Amino acid sequence: MIVVEGLSKSFKVAKRPPGLKHALKALLRPEYTMVQALKDVSFTIQPGEIVGYIGPNGAGKSTSIKMMSGILVPDSGTCTIMGYTPWKERTAFVKHIGVVFGQRSQLWWDVPVIDSFELLKDIYKISPETYKANVTLLTETLDLQAILNTPVRQLSLGQRMRCEIAASLLHDPQVLFLDEPTIGLDAVSKIAVRNFIQTINREKGVTVILTTHDMSDIEALADRLLLIGNGTLLYDGTVQKLRARFGQRKTITADYAPCAQPFNVPGAKLVSWTPERAVLQVNTAETPVSGIIAQLSSMVELADVAVEAQPVEEMIVELYKEYRI
Numbered sequence: 001m002i003v004v005e006g007l008s009k010s011f012k013v014a015k016r017p018p019g020l021k022h023a024l025k026a027l028l029r030p031e032y033t034m035v036q037a038l039k040d041v042s043f044t045i046q047p048g049e050i051v052g053y054i055g056p057n058g059a060g061k062s063t064s065i066k067m068m069s070g071i072l073v074p075d076s077g078t079c080t081i082m083g084y085t086p087w088k089e090r091t092a093f094v095k096h097i098g099v100v101f102g103q104r105s106q107l108w109w110d111v112p113v114i115d116s117f118e119l120l121k122d123i124y125k126i127s128p129e130t131y132k133a134n135v136t137l138l139t140e141t142l143d144l145q146a147i148l149n150t151p152v153r154q155l156s157l158g159q160r161m162r163c164e165i166a167a168s169l170l171h172d173p174q175v176l177f178l179d180e181p182t183i184g185l186d187a188v189s190k191i192a193v194r195n196f197i198q199t200i201n202r203e204k205g206v207t208v209i210l211t212t213h214d215m216s217d218i219e220a221l222a223d224r225l226l227l228i229g230n231g232t233l234l235y236d237g238t239v240q241k242l243r244a245r246f247g248q249r250k251t252i253t254a255d256y257a258p259c260a261q262p263f264n265v266p267g268a269k270l271v272s273w274t275p276e277r278a279v280l281q282v283n284t285a286e287t288p289v290s291g292i293i294a295q296l297s298s299m300v301e302l303a304d305v306a307v308e309a310q311p312v313e314e315m316i317v318e319l320y321k322e323y324r325i
């Protein structure tokens with residue numbers, strides 16, 4: 001579906017040290033530096049995948065999405081999506097993709113949402129039947145009925161995001177690029193957007209490339225992660241592979257009948273202790289959880305035990321540390 005090979009992109013940025021003197025100098029004799037946003041990035045994405053494209057600020061995620069959606073031209077490298085080179089065959093190519101930039105709107109600010117949808121219908125030359133069916137489906141699943149006649153500028157962020165996602169799917173694209181689609185959304189809207197992404201992936205087979213800083217989006221949606229740092233692709237693998245590598249740390253929370261003294265369980269690290277509850281961390285590669293629970297039950301009268309895996313967020317932090325990004 002998507003084949004990216006050796007993509008590189010640099011930007012020429014004007015140097016402007018602070019101060020009026022430097023500002024005047026920069027105006028008369030501008031100096032430039034080059035920022036390398038992407039360096040030789042390659043990957044392949046299969047139809048129907050949901051891929052989390054992650055990395056710290058300035059890593060090169062948006063630059064990649066802009067190239068894959070045909071907005072930016074790389075300095076070198078190739079990208080083929082459904083047989084198209086995005087930046088060369090943009091008019092034909094955009095019919096097959098949907099793009100949502102969480103920080104920017106593709107809707108017309110002053111007109112009601114439904115008018116923006118009508119304009120998109122004409123731009124994408126969507127047939128009346130497809131348009132009608134999709135507006136009905138998207139209105140229902142994204143709960144848009146009450147806001148379809150409201151001008152975009154009067155919508156809340158969460159309402160606008162739902163409209164943006166609907167707008168990006170009116171023409172039945174096979175690939176959807178989502179750049180921070182849940183940024184600034186409340187918990188209810190986030191879950192609604194995530195559920196919707198899962199639904200269109202499952203029911204319509206839409207391939208999704210998702211960039212986000214919200215690791216709970218990744219945990220809920222992505223089967224596979226692409227980690228980018230300083231413009232370089234550092235990790236390409238499934239969330240399970242990440243778990244196998246970093247997810248051996250488990251947290252055990254034990255509730256017990258009151259106990260006067262803090263205790264020590266060999267093989268586990270005591271994170272916190274109260275007379276009725278202890279939180280321990282264990283590396284399951286070295287000590288099995290069952291062994292820790294057996295030790296605990298010989299020391300205190302256990303009432304309840306909860307075992308939690310390490311959250312994906314913490315594993316990603318470990319990955320960032322490992323690659324020093």
Ligand SMILES: Nc1ncnc2c1ncn2[C@@H]1O[C@H](COP(=O)(O)OP(=O)(O)OP(=O)(O)O)[C@@H](O)[C@H]1O
Binds near residue numbers: 035036037058064
């Ligand atoms: N139009 C531009 N002109 C100059 N530099 C740019 C431009 N666009 C991006 N850059 C630079 O390229 C690098 C990568 O930026 P990019 O926006 O792709 O990062 P990102 O991973 O999307 O970051 P964030 O998570 O903060 O959105 C950064 O150093 C950025 O300053």
